[in-house]
Amino acid sequence: MTERPIAPSTLDARAAYRVAVDRLRTQHHDLQVEGPIRLAKRTSNLFRMRDASRMPCLDVAAFSGVIEVDPVARTADVLGMTTYEELVEATLRFGLMPLVVPKLKTITLGGAVSGRGIESTSFRNGAPHESVIDFDVLTGDGRVVTVTPDGPHAELFTGFPNSYGTLGYALRLRIELEPVKPFVALEHYLHHSAADAAETICEIVQTREHRGRPVDFIDGVVFSRDRVVITVGRFVDEAPYLSDYTRAKIYYKSLEQRSSDYLTIRDYLWRWDTDWFWCSGALGVQHPLVRPFLPRRLLRSDVYWKIVGFERRHGWKFGWDAKRGRSPGEPVIQDVEIPVGRLAEFLDFFHAEIGIAPVWLCPLRQRSSDVTWDLYALDPEMTYVNLGFWSSVEAIPGQREGYHNRRIEGVVAELGGRKSLYSSSYYEEDEFWSIDNGVQYELLKKRYDPQGRLLDLHAKCVRGH
Numbered sequence: 001m002t003e004r005p006i007a008p009s010t011l012d013a014r015a016a017y018r019v020a021v022d023r024l025r026t027q028h029h030d031l032q033v034e035g036p037i038r039l040a041k042r043t044s045n046l047f048r049m050r051d052a053s054r055m056p057c058l059d060v061a062a063f064s065g066v067i068e069v070d071p072v073a074r075t076a077d078v079l080g081m082t083t084y085e086e087l088v089e090a091t092l093r094f095g096l097m098p099l100v101v102p103k104l105k106t107i108t109l110g111g112a113v114s115g116r117g118i119e120s121t122s123f124r125n126g127a128p129h130e131s132v133i134d135f136d137v138l139t140g141d142g143r144v145v146t147v148t149p150d151g152p153h154a155e156l157f158t159g160f161p162n163s164y165g166t167l168g169y170a171l172r173l174r175i176e177l178e179p180v181k182p183f184v185a186l187e188h189y190l191h192h193s194a195a196d197a198a199e200t201i202c203e204i205v206q207t208r209e210h211r212g213r214p215v216d217f218i219d220g221v222v223f224s225r226d227r228v229v230i231t232v233g234r235f236v237d238e239a240p241y242l243s244d245y246t247r248a249k250i251y252y253k254s255l256e257q258r259s260s261d262y263l264t265i266r267d268y269l270w271r272w273d274t275d276w277f278w279c280s281g282a283l284g285v286q287h288p289l290v291r292p293f294l295p296r297r298l299l300r301s302d303v304y305w306k307i308v309g310f311e312r313r314h315g316w317k318f319g320w321d322a323k324r325g326r327s328p329g330e331p332v333i334q335d336v337e338i339p340v341g342r343l344a345e346f347l348d349f350f351h352a353e354i355g356i357a358p359v360w361l362c363p364l365r366q367r368s369s370d371v372t373w374d375l376y377a378l379d380p381e382m383t384y385v386n387l388g389f390w391s392s393v394e395a396i397p398g399q400r401e402g403y404h405n406r407r408i409e410g411v412v413a414e415l416g417g418r419k420s421l422y423s424s425s426y427y428e429e430d431e432f433w434s435i436d437n438g439v440q441y442e443l444l445k446k447r448y449d450p451q452g453r454l455l456d457l458h459a460k461c462v463r464g465h
């Protein structure tokens, strides 16, 4: 096989990476103070409340960018703090995309792989960590190791997803890519019950077709108990027309208004970012009198994030609600995975006791049945449905803090599901470690962060430091 010549820009990027790694190790070494350290990043999609302001920070600004896209091998070599927005721009130039593109533009590759990512290709490609070929990690004890599925750090390969930066930080990752076509044809199917929707999902996951046509993407929205829309998408070379949901029209509303649609591949990948699913409505930007005057650059999830962050710091809405005698309510911002056969049961509980709508829905199946992802083990023979809900509910007087979130945790466990850890969690410590494989975690922690320079997973995700 003839070797492909390496472009000078790639050589420069690799040299710059090596320099940045040396500097980061020095930085890590110099932060020899008591207590844990954390990442200093420009963006975040983490909803956990935390007070990390006094923790010393590692500046990782140098770890953003794409080192190389190899169109022949269909791989990309990417720095760990690169946002998917930047990554997708680099790969689309070659007619390629990552196998799973989480739908918020500023989610980073390292964040998605160390957490648990999902999108509408997850029914065939699993989660983002399942298409990582190898990666470099700055471990808690300050080493930089290259992690591969069968090398000396193989146990970190299977133990890294869902570790949320508590074993080390991914600095560079090589990932698989897949070819795209310029457009995506969408069809929206309304179901009048969750059980019917679950049946459609099972059929599509099994056959990768719907009504005789191939399916490349599936997700959906539960608008109410009897209105569940499943959206299937397929790559196409030509489109008879194109919709644009980055201006006046709002994507999630279109799901109930039309049965088919066409988007460019780029607009498809970011269809949920423009209105943060539907959550931008709470900030007033969907109002027909306001919307036409908003420039596109402001219709982005990271802008909404900044507004929410500002509100959290200053509490003006809280103060306003208190003046009007309104309780602040309990934030219920979660993503959970439920076995598809229990979807209807979960939604029955959810409509009756939590009552948030809409709910995002996305099928997920482990890509390869040969791997066990130690801290986020799923049954590889099972199809799961991810449900995302991001709102708040009225607090019940006399109930302990986090009552609704605890109920959700309990029901998810009863139904054999899993919950993501990017938001608030209330698990008791024993329960947490029985779900998240405490035995394996402890081995990894001893090997990669023996002095506890990084927080422990329970402390970080449940106690919320």
Ligand SMILES: Cc1cc2nc3c(=O)[nH]c(=O)nc-3n(C[C@H](O)[C@H](O)[C@H](O)COP(=O)(O)OP(=O)(O)OC[C@H]3O[C@@H](n4cnc5c(N)ncnc54)[C@H](O)[C@@H]3O)c2cc1C
Binding pocket: 039, 041, 043, 044, 045, 046, 047, 080, 081, 102, 103, 104, 106, 107, 108, 109, 110, 111, 112, 114, 115, 116, 117, 118, 119, 164, 165, 166, 168, 169, 170, 171, 388, 390, 422
């Ligand atoms: C409203 C909402 C909707 C969401 N929807 C989706 C979705 O549709 N699909 C999806 O996939 N995800 C979704 N997420 C979850 C999101 O993917 C995770 O929160 C993810 O971890 C965020 O990554 P980030 O790059 O923004 O990292 P951050 O928010 O900055 O950090 C998240 C955690 O990852 C750690 N971390 C960050 N970078 C690295 C690294 N390089 N190495 C090791 N650890 C690191 C941090 O220490 C931190 O604990 C959603 C989250 C929210 C709040």
